[in-house]
Amino acid sequence: MKSLHSLLFAIMLLTAACSSAARPSANCETVRPDQSAPAVPIGATWSGVYVDIGSAVSKDGVLVTAFYDAERYLTLATYDPDDGRICRKRLPSRFGGWDAHNTLVVAVDAQNRVHVAGNMHASPLVYAAGPLDDLDAVTLSPMIGRNEDSATYPHFLHDRAGNLMFLYRDGKSGNGLWLLNIWRHGRWERLGPLFSSRDAKGPVSAYPSAFVKDRSGRFHVAIVWRRTPDVATNFALTYASTRDFQQWDVGGKTVTGPLAPAMMEVVDAPGEQQGLVNNAQLALSPSGKPVILFTKYAADGHNAVFAATKSGNDWLLRNIVAGQSRAVVSGGGSMPGLPVFRFADTARRDQTLHVSAVLGQKQSELLLDADRLTVSPWRSQGGSGSGQVRAASPNFPKSLGLAPPSGMDKAAPRSTAVRQNGIDGPVKGQLRWFAQQINQDQPHACKPTAPLACKPPPSPLIWLPADGG
Structure with missing residues (x-):
């Protein structure tokens, strides 16, 4: 705990010039990496809830990240490893503190211009852009100015x-039109609408996976469709x-788009009411076949992870991870306790x-x-591994102060891979911090077992470059 307090004190000193919302100018310091x-x-x-932090590395090796600072303001930071210079700028957009939908995303374009968006859930679009080497010039602005009053994702x-x-x-959950700008x-x-807000039965909203590009330049996507804000009304998975x-x-x-479920x-x-969750994942096999992971209730009523792939003109489905209990898929907000799954970034030479x-407390x-x-x-x-292990937290060095302090509510270390350009470039390192788990977008309550849950201490945000430099 002493190391955490010391590190946070040093960080707060470095960022003191940015502590006032009335002073949006960038503040720069030189830092020395922990060798x-x-x-x-x-x-x-902010550590009140886990929410995605935006990040990218420029072609010149400069890190840029967007995060919510200790007072929940949207903050941009850059770090140049050549001179150890780190600059930070607080933008006039403040996070409510608990809605895990309010993710942040960052991209660096070919002209070394930084783009950042986030802090929105069926609310006005928050977007800023400017030159990477001059954070003072990065300002909030509309993108196009149309269809920007109720933005998410x-x-x-x-x-x-x-x-x-x-x-x-x-739009909103159960009635949302997906739009694409270029x-x-x-x-x-505006390039056009991608996914429709209606089908033959009425309003719908799409929950697409990330687009995956194959070797020929074709983009693949899987979509879970929903009828109302209630997650229980997810009804179909399409491709x-x-x-x-x-x-x-x-x-x-x-x-021709926009796509609707029947198209x-x-x-x-x-x-509906079958446990289908809007978190489908798509990957391409080594031969280029789309493979989809998703979760719904199995025949026994328990949550399970399913895989799907094309087999001729049909789709082959299999239950690949069977759960031992049932987490009810119903309601709104970001729900804790649901199955979590992903395709790991592990290169394979075979068709696997x-x-x-x-699922539950078991990791597979x-x-x-x-x-x-x-x-x-x-x-x-070339190595060994285990098919099923207990879920474990990442092994962070104690010197980083990333062990969550006692008194928080189900806080854990978090990390995100940082890519060159922020989109599809090679991984250049990781950002690490700690935060409490999602809570259906509601504030965590302070209680005897978690007296800090409603007023959590800030976490250090640490950059670990892949090359150690």
């Missing part, structure tokens, strides 16, 4: 030519691919994918055969 880690203290960040991506694009939902000639233009985000390949036929390939349609999943590490959807315990090629 034992090595680690760079970027700032002090910001996401930067690149098209086939490497042009910067921005995807977000306009950065051209120094300004944003399509595109080269230009306007014309879509659906089962060998070309359709896409149906991967699975369990219907590394899948990591957590599996090799998934992308053709047959059979699973076996994961082992690194």
Whole structure:
């Protein structure tokens, strides 16, 4: 605890010039990395709830990150490893503190201009941009000025030519239209709507996976569809691919967006009240086949993780991780306790994918055969591994002060991989911090077992470069 207090005190001194919302100018200091880690203290960040922190590394190796500071203001920071200079700027946008939907995203374009968006959940679009080497010039502004009053789920991506694009939902859960903007000639233009807000039965909203680009330049996406704000009304999982985000390949036929559920390939349609969660993940097998992970109730009523892939003209589905209990999929907000799963970034030379999943208190590490959807315990090629292990927290050096202090509510170390350009470049390092778990977007209550839950201490935000420099 002493090391945490010392580190936070040093960080707060460095950021003191940014502590007033009335002073938005950038404050710069020179920092010395912890040579034992090595680690760079970027700032002090809000720890009340886990929310995605935005980050990127420029082509010149400069880190840029967007986070909520100790007082919950949206803050930009840059770190130049060549001279050890770190600059921070607080933007006039303040996080409410508890809604895990208010993620932050960052991208650096080809002209070394930084773009940041976030702190919104069915609320006005928050967006800022400016030159990476002059944070004073990074200011909040509209993107286009239309359909920006009820934005959620910001996401930067690149098209086939490497042009910067921005995807977000306009509307609300159960009634949301997804829109795509493209950065051209120094300004944003509307490319068009991607996913519809209605089908034949009424309002809907799409919950797309991240787009995955194959070797030919085609983008693949899986979508879970919902009818109302209640997660229990998720009713179908669909798939399509595109080269230009306007014309879509659906089962060998070309359709024009925006896509609605009936216009896409149906991967699975369990219907409402069947435990389908809007967190589907998509990856491509080594041979380029789309493979989808998703969760719903199994035949026994327990939560389970399923895999799906194309088999001829149909979709093959298998239950690959069976749960031992039932977490009820119902209600609104970011829900704790639901199955968590992902495709791990582990290069394989065969037709398998590394899948990591957590159901209840059990973590599974599996090799998934992308053709047959059979699973076996994961082992690194040339090494050994275990198929099922207890969920464990990352092993952070104690000197970083990243062990959550006692008195918080289910706080844990957090980390995010930082990519060059913030989108699809190589991983250049990690940001690490601690935060409490999600709580259906509601404040954590202070209680005898967690007296700090409602007023948590800030966490150090630490940069760990992949090359140690």
